[in-house]
Amino acid sequence: MLEPAELRNKFNxxxxxxxxxxxxxxxxxxxxERSEIERRLVEDEECRVELKCLKAALEPLEALRDEDCDPPFDLAERTSALVFEHADAVAAAAPQLARAGVGGPMPPVAGRWSMADMVVAIGVCAVAALLFFPVISNSRYAAHVTACQNNLRQIGYAVADYSDKVGGGFFPGASSRGNRxxxxxxxxxxxxxxxxTDPRVVICPSSHLLQRRAVFRLPTLDEIDLASSTQIVALQDRAxxxxxxxxxxxxxxxxxxxRNLGRNYFALMSDRPLLYGEPVVNAPHWGRGLNLLYExxxxxxGEAQLEYAxxxxxxxxxRGLVEAGVDENDAVIGQSVASPFRFISQGIRPAQD
Amino acid sequence: MRTEKVTVKELVEPSGDYREVAVLTDEELLLEYRQSGDRSCFSELVQRYERELFNYLRRYLRDSQAAEDVFQATFLLIHLKCQQFEEGRRFRPWLYAVATNAAIDAQRRDRRHRAVSLDRMGSKPSHEKSRPAEMLVSDDLDPPSMVTRKENRALVQAAMQSLTEQMRTVVHLVYYQGLKYREAADILNVPVGTVKSRLHTAIQKLHECWNRPNSGTSST
Known part of the structure; x- marks a missing residue:
């Protein structure tokens, strides 16, 4: 005779x-529902097999889960600030609304806006703001890319000037060892x-550092030369x-x-390069790409880089390393703090130390 | 949802006792913000959901900047609609409902905008593979594994795109965001049974997609 559990299984x-x-x-x-299924799984072999098949069917979806990444810098703070700005603007524009609080209706006053009018007006403003989000954000993005390109052009003029006047054909660059x-x-x-003339051009407008642009200061060469081993990394990162x-x-x-050879394919500097393993979303300009300055x-x-990539x-x-190029046609751009040689063991004789 | 981060901001209860904002539940924070206008409560909510919601939107919209914009729009709407939040309901499904609707609206507007804009700069995730920034990223995996992983991701992404928007939304909410069937049903304003069947059909379709002979992804 079959057990109740076996009967249930047999007749589904x-x-x-x-x-x-x-x-x-x-x-x-x-x-x-969960407890019921757990109970059935204990009793029913077919259920367990079915569960196993479903689990296997879901596995490929995990490929998208590892895309999770850190949100853009200060997203929460910027969002709160945006909301509070909006709240302040509404409060300033409608003192009667602010006085009434967000609850309770306000009796209509002849010749003045009623609570209902204000709510409708705010709703319209909110809808309009949301409606234009893509347009606004794309304009903001394009403006940042252009401003960043202007920064790089200015630096491009400066390094070219340097190479002509004092560099002897070389752009300013890192020493092979030491604090520089x-x-x-x-x-x-x-x-x-x-x-x-304006050191602030070394800050990309898409960077979070822009918020500190007004107080941003580059370290001086003396500060760099005299910095101790514990201080130098912070200065190099900022410089x-x-x-x-x-x-x-x-x-x-x-x-x-x-070296300044005037090559139109040789990249001299760029927006901040990503570190090893750093997610694409951390790339400058909302993860969409970066600007490059050529010699x-x-x-x-953007796509212009693909031609030589x-x-x-x-x-x-x-060699796949973020270090000095292996010859004069090997362009390598590193973040501010990057050193031409991570390990001084190649027996290289420094040219300009 | 809780955050491990403890803020220093504190609330004074009517009894005169102090309560840290970080120990309040999401629902308590929203109600406190609604009643007292205490901005630290709202900021705490934004902080708590910063990573989770941003990644949800990024996966949903497949565009980081659009996700950032919709994230901000979502919390603006939360602020505007906080009077409509019913006591006794859970905040998280409500937040997701607002965010999902905002994302759907953004997608529709973006489609319209793209239809008329000729000078928009390349930005869509379908171009992601060709973005130079992506080429700069290096993983710890060896190159063949990286290529396989990238291909798998592209295939899954393509399979997801073959689903209807309704199915895709359910997959995002239940699979990736870990919401209950009931919560997803609340968010989408459909019966629980509909959520179950949409998810099941979606998984079946995805399974068919990546088991096609020319598909490189296998679920087994």
Missing amino acids: VNRPTREQLLGYLLDALDEH AFAGIYAPILVEGGYL GGTYGYSLGAVVDGRYEPP DGHVAF DQDDPFRNR
């Missing part, structure tokens, strides 16, 4: 549906040499602003800062 009595099993797998069921052995040294050199800069190259066994002074954004990755040398 109360057997969980696939929807329920799916809900069980995803923890989407209410407590009582980092990409961002170009900025203090340009500012102190009088080639760059290049938000841009990445060329790490120079090893030419005939000697390290050289970037001949032109600046390009197949030939030479401007952010890695041919």
